[in-house]
Amino acid sequence: MVVDIQPDCLGLYCGRTAEFINGTEIHGDCGVCPRGQRTDAHKICRPCMGSPERYDWLYLGFMAMLPLILHWFFIEWYSGKKSSSALFQHITALIECSVAAIVTLLVSDPLGSLHIRSCKVVMLSDWYTMLYNPSPDYITTIHCTHEAVYPLYTIVFIYYAFCLVLMMMLRPLLVKKIACGLGKSDRFKSIYAALYFFPILTVLQAVGGGLLYYAFPYIIIVLSLVTLVVYLSASEVDTFKDLLVRKKRLIVLFSHWLLHAYGIISISKLNNVYQDLPLLALVPAPALFYLLTAKYTDPSRILSDGANGR
Structure with a gap:
């Protein structure tokens, strides 16, 4: 096979398209690679034929969970205690996502399959190819921006x-029929909230997608710990008995435990199953520590002990 040799292609992500003509690989001019391709070690654009790694799927799962968690939060926030429609809205949000x-x-790609082909993420700059367009003469810029982490x-x-289209198709009809415990002005507040947080999530992915890719396991663990402590404190849960009084508290607790487990799995990547799986035993530890020490950190008790000179 004869290979057409051309001068080096400048830029970290600039490449030459490859085309076979009569058994000869012909390379195009140096520029941007087509969608679904990225440069190899020889600056030739090659199709992304790999499959996402386990960590890539965990990242996509995290990004998929964000809208669902926000849906559930705002549904619960605006439903109130008088409404019996929250459960149906939670289920609808789950179906939508x-x-x-x-x-x-x-x-x-490939169309009609639950599998996707992808390029491997090598480094953080792969997410921000627009920042690495070369300027050989410091005047003319060669634009080589493409999705190196496709897709x-x-x-x-x-x-x-x-998610947004399905929500607008399903949720208003559901809320209008079953949200009888809410006033007319409050029925659609959870939908209005989604119209705000979806643009925010879009900007977050556009600007910080690469940072989220590397940091999301730690974000999950930190946020789930903080929100669990805030919920238990706001609900005045100080003992195991307080936790068992209402089923809703157990559901919230188990949901946070699932997030803890997801974060631990994302950090370890389960590269060594026998070594990493035992780490899941740490999932209940924060909640147990809180319940065992809550009575010693009660503000009223601390104030009373201070007044008594202890």
Whole structure:
């Protein structure tokens, strides 16, 4: 096979398209690689034929969970104690996000399959190729911006779009029929909230997608710990008995435990199953520590002990 040799291609992400003509690989001019391709070690654009790694799927799972968690939070926030529609709205939000995730995978390459082909993430700069367009003469810029982490960057935007469309199709009809315990002005507040947080999530992915890719396991663990402590404190849960009084508290506790487990799995990547799986035994530890020490940190007790001179 004869290879057409051309001068070096400048830039970290600039490459030459390859085309076979009569058994000869012909390379194009140095520039941006087509969608679904990235440069190899020889600055030639090659199609992304790999599959996402376990960590990549965990990242996509985290980005898919964000809208669902925010939906559930605002549904619970605006439903109030008088409304009996919160459960149905929670289920509807779960269906919306699940269907959106499945449809997103089906419309991704290869079309009609739940599998996707991807390029491997090598370093943080792969997420920000627009910052590495070369200027050989410091005047003319060669624009080589493309999705080097295909499709981990754009697939999240597609998923958010489907989530938004499905929410606008299903949720207003459901809320109008079953949210009888709420006033007319409060029925659609959880939907209005979604119209705010979806643009925020989109900007977050556009600007900080690469940072989230490397930091999301630690974000999950820290936020789940903080929110669990805040919830237990706000609900005045000081003992195991207080926790068992209402089923809702147990559901919130188990939900946070699932997030803890997800964060631990994301950090360890389960590269060594026999070594990493025992770490899941640490999941209940923060809640148990809080319940065992809450009575010693009660502000009223501290104030009374101070007044008594102890």
